[in-house]
Amino acid sequence: MFEPLKPVPRGTRVLLGTIFFVLFFAAWALVTFGGIIDPLFLKDPWYTLSIGWSLFTEFNFIEDVGITVFRVFGGFILAAVVAVPLGVAMGAFKSIEAFFEPFISFARYLPASAFIPLLILWAGVGEAQKLSVIFIGSVFQVVLMVAMIVGGTRRELVEAAYTLGADASGIVKRVMLPGAAPQIAETLRLVLGWSWTYVIVAELVGASSGIGYMIMDSQRLLDTGMMIFGIFTIGVIGLASDFMFKWVNQKLYP
Amino acid sequence: MSKLQIESVSRVFAGVRGGPPTQALEKTDLIVEDNDFITILGPSGCGKSTLLRIVAALDQPSTGRVLLDGQPVLRPGPDRGMVFQSYTLFPWLTVRENICFGLREKGMPEAGQTGIAASYIEKVGLRGFENHYPKMLSGGMQQRTALARALANDPKILLLDEPFGALDNQTRALMQELLLGIWEADRKTVLFVTHDIDESIFMANRVAVMSARPGRIKCDARIELPHPRHYTMKTSPEFSRYKAQLTEEIRAEAVKAVQQMQG
Numbered sequence: 001m002f003e004p005l006k007p008v009p010r011g012t013r014v015l016l017g018t019i020f021f022v023l024f025f026a027a028w029a030l031v032t033f034g035g036i037i038d039p040l041f042l043k044d045p046w047y048t049l050s051i052g053w054s055l056f057t058e059f060n061f062i063e064d065v066g067i068t069v070f071r072v073f074g075g076f077i078l079a080a081v082v083a084v085p086l087g088v089a090m091g092a093f094k095s096i097e098a099f100f101e102p103f104i105s106f107a108r109y110l111p112a113s114a115f116i117p118l119l120i121l122w123a124g125v126g127e128a129q130k131l132s133v134i135f136i137g138s139v140f141q142v143v144l145m146v147a148m149i150v151g152g153t154r155r156e157l158v159e160a161a162y163t164l165g166a167d168a169s170g171i172v173k174r175v176m177l178p179g180a181a182p183q184i185a186e187t188l189r190l191v192l193g194w195s196w197t198y199v200i201v202a203e204l205v206g207a208s209s210g211i212g213y214m215i216m217d218s219q220r221l222l223d224t225g226m227m228i229f230g231i232f233t234i235g236v237i238g239l240a241s242d243f244m245f246k247w248v249n250q251k252l253y254p
Numbered sequence: 255m256s257k258l259q260i261e262s263v264s265r266v267f268a269g270v271r272g273g274p275p276t277q278a279l280e281k282t283d284l285i286v287e288d289n290d291f292i293t294i295l296g297p298s299g300c301g302k303s304t305l306l307r308i309v310a311a312l313d314q315p316s317t318g319r320v321l322l323d324g325q326p327v328l329r330p331g332p333d334r335g336m337v338f339q340s341y342t343l344f345p346w347l348t349v350r351e352n353i354c355f356g357l358r359e360k361g362m363p364e365a366g367q368t369g370i371a372a373s374y375i376e377k378v379g380l381r382g383f384e385n386h387y388p389k390m391l392s393g394g395m396q397q398r399t400a401l402a403r404a405l406a407n408d409p410k411i412l413l414l415d416e417p418f419g420a421l422d423n424q425t426r427a428l429m430q431e432l433l434l435g436i437w438e439a440d441r442k443t444v445l446f447v448t449h450d451i452d453e454s455i456f457m458a459n460r461v462a463v464m465s466a467r468p469g470r471i472k473c474d475a476r477i478e479l480p481h482p483r484h485y486t487m488k489t490s491p492e493f494s495r496y497k498a499q500l501t502e503e504i505r506a507e508a509v510k511a512v513q514q515m516q517g
Binding site: 154156157159160161162163164165166167170174175178179181253 | 310312329330331332334335336338340342344345346347355356358359360400403404407413
């Protein structure tokens, strides 16, 4: 049963994954219905689900979800549009890498959330500020990872292409890019996950809509059910976008 | 005029982390005539691949120069097609697309590419596998594709760096016959690096034996076996004579190479 790297049949996989969810909710139900934890600190699953339902039916929560999804994808796509070409250029040409790499390695450690006060000053509390937080949070990471992937192109493939008559632009466009594409797509999937963290942080401060704002708002009502439902919503959307990304990657790069 | 002239080419590699520089190749001269099939035979680490890479201009010589049709070779190009020991097919392209790669880089229209690709697919016996991806092919089939890919560019000279080195014995023998058949039909100029004595005799009209590091060509033997050659030739008395002669040459070098590693 515990043999390293031994594959598990698909059915067993799904079953094991499901069992954990069931145990998780069972434990939650046990501590809340059983009165072990005060409802003030943790509402029971049933309450959480029903308050979630009324969030959608009475408080127009779907709009908050929509605006948050828009911010995540908007900021993320902007970051990708800048980061992927720059990363490819850095990976392919060592002089470009030498120029940008030290600064970007430094910028990568600047926490996106620390920029929020500054961004509010510069861009107000509108969408531009929210998108900027996500952009700053993901762009440097994507640049560095793409540069590393492209720089790791197998030398023999490049040499083979040279002996077949490819020039520098042919090598980049028709050897490095297609070779790196599947891994770049995987990187984007990973960073999209991080974007979800930044968006909520951005929405906790100076926002009037979005899932993060709703969570913040429920704190004033001391409604832990609403908070938990908000957090779960993020998890579900994140998982869904992850599956979508994986599916697209598998279709594109079998 | 000779097809390819290698003129006092040597190569010194800079020392690693302040270590002494390594002389991989001593000053080497070699003249390759049109339609020659020359095998470069030598023990591992003798610099034979370095020499081939310099001809391809994938590496620059420390001294000397290489002339192809009288023109100095400065950068890699499609006039010197190469097949590598490691598998170098582009994994995201099918067999046909791999073979068309060089033609596409040349800017040839697609119709022309397909026609040429089809004829080389036929020649290397890959009909029915045109739309397969490299990972679906065996090692032997991948190298056949790599050979077709290099030939499709119609290079002036074909450079082969132990192309069958990673294949099992039976596949290797079949590949030798395949390549020899193509050469007998099309009379390409070929420079073929190997450490396998049988292979070097069976394929070539000239065998250049290289010494242990630092490499130099210590003997240039003409192989006067008639064409077309059949695999049964490998057990003929003439073949054995060549083999005995080259075995002596190479053995001394292999012993030196081992002593260098130990010393």
